[in-house]
Structure formats: structure tokens, C-alpha cells
Amino acid sequence: MPTSKSTSSKSSSSKSASASQGKTATSQPEAVKLLVKDHREVSKLFKAYAKLVKDEAEGTEKQALVTEICTMLKAHTAIEEELFYPAARELIEQDMVDEAVVEHASAKDLISQIEAMQPDEELYDAKVTVLGEYIEHHVKEEEEEMFPKVLKARSDVDFDELGEQMTARKEELLGEMGADGAMH
Template sequence: MGHGGNVIVELSTDHREVEALFAKIETQPVGDKRRRELADELTTELVRHSVAEEQYLYPAVREHVEGGDEIADKELADHAAVERLLKVLEGLDAGDPQFDHLVAKLKLDVSAHVRDEEDRLFPLLAAACTPDALDELGDKIRTAKKIAPTRPHPSAPDTPPGNKLLAPGAGLVDRVRDLLSGRGKS
């Protein structure tokens, strides 16, 4: 969840963890309950990552990168599409015929988003910001992930100030739900 380093290192490490979770899901037998547990873990990581990016990365892109508004808007649209898929996936058992289809679609969408960030957005941000600013953004991202929601909330605001006000409360509620349900304890 928190790795250290500047914002680009932090988020790239998250990307590798998400890729590893997709691979773990794919190695489990179809219908196996472990697939559901791994999908919950994947959901938690994707939601925390997305919320942190929405709170700090995209506002920085808007401020520092030429054409940043268009880039941030596209990334937010990607997040919204992924969050809707996660919400549907959340309600499915691993044996549901839709489960594997949704995981495959999710992997495709997330992989395209990751490539776009790593190949386009991160280099632009690195060129536009000082190393100290990138380090400070990394710290903010790590802090945000600690209190971010762990479940998808597709109707929640994804831009400041609404997301910064509501995400910690949703995160607290999600962590209580996770504790009571045992979600994420495998």
C-alpha cells in the first residue's frame, strides 16, 4: 500500500502489485473461492490507488502539465469506468459466469490506463515538476491511501474538494464493513 519514493515510483509500484494480483486470480481454478478473495484484494488496491490519484495526482497534472486538464479528465473517465466494473464485480460469486468476463474486462481497462499513465502522464509530470515536488506528492499519495475507501463508490465525487471531504469517511465505513465481514483477512 505505501512503498516510499516519489509519486511516480509509488504509483508505478502500485501498478506492478495490481498486475501481480490479476496474475494470481488467473492462476486459480475457475469458480474457486480464492478468486473472489483475490478480487476483493484487487478491488481494495485499485480503489485506494484511484482515490489517491484523484485527490493529488490529477490536480497536480492540471496545475503543472501543459494540456493537463484534458489529460486529467481522460484519466478520471478511465477511473469511473473501472469503478463501475468493480461495483458489479463486488456483487458476484467466483462461480458466476459473469465473474471471469468482468475480471478480463477489468484487466484490459486497467492495463490500458496504466500504460497511458506510465508512457505519457508520468514523463510529462516528471518534466514539469521538481524532484522535491514529486517527493511531496508521493508522501501525499501514501497518506491518502491509508484512509481511502476500500470498496467502489461510483457515485462519489472524484475531484476536489468533494473527494477530499468524503473519501476519509467512506474509507472509515468501508474498513468497519471489512472488519465485520472478514473481507481482506485471507
């Protein structure tokens, strides 16, 4: 019966298969599913931004997309720092979580700089591009190193319950940021 497992989970795991290093989406707890889903969504937004730059789109169109990117990243980093990382700290080496927090700080600094700018300002596109590169690097480390270690060490942490808490907190944050339900 090995084929029935892969057949039943194939469609649900296709989006996150590379991120989970062999784990199917059905075996991923809700907390990891949520984070991986966010990673995919923001990656698509950065690709859409690169296309706007290439197509020399209007500043208002670029700014609207950047606002969506920044809002999503702020909510995502908040749920990781408030809920996921504290659970991860109990299970894996501290330096891995510390590095992720430092990467978040760098991204937040760049987000603040971008939010204070107008799309026609010098370095705007470059800063958004670099933010995308930071995030891509961060996502790769989380999905290829942190998540597998956390899931392997699971112990008594209920990552499905944690995922529910993270989803609720994300909705709350998006509502506070005026993006009520726009991104999830």
C-alpha cells in the first residue's frame, strides 16, 4: 500500500514538497503548513514586483504591491517570533533560532526604509529586490534546516494547536494593519 499514501497526499503536498524534504503536507503540522504557505505567497508577490519593474509599471501599482508584501512580512515575522520560535527554542539549538531572529531584524529594518519611501525615489526598486533576496535566503534556511529539525524533535509540542494559535494571531495582526483578511 505505499502507493495509496503518496497518491492521497500528492495533490495536497505538491506546493510544499520541496520545502518539507520528503514529508507530505498531510504529515506537516498546521504551524509548518501556515509558514510554508506564507513563504510561497510572498515569493509570488516578489516575482510579481520584479515583473512590474521590468515592465516599467506606474509607481502606484508598485507601491500597492510593496504595501501588500510588507504587511504580509510583518504579520508573518510576528507570528514566528511570538509563537513559533519560542516553541522551536525548546527543541533545537539556540543559535539557529537566534540567527532567524537577527535575519528578521534586518528584514524589518529594510521594510521600514521601504515604507518611508516613494516608488520613484532612488534605490526603491533595489531595496525591494534586496528584501526579496533576504527573504528567499531566510525561507531556504527555515524550510531546509529549521523546520525539519523542529519536526524531528517534536516531543510534546502540539504543532497543530500552535498552528491554530498562529492563524488566529495572523488574522488579528492583519486586521490591525488594515489588511483584514486580504492575505492568508
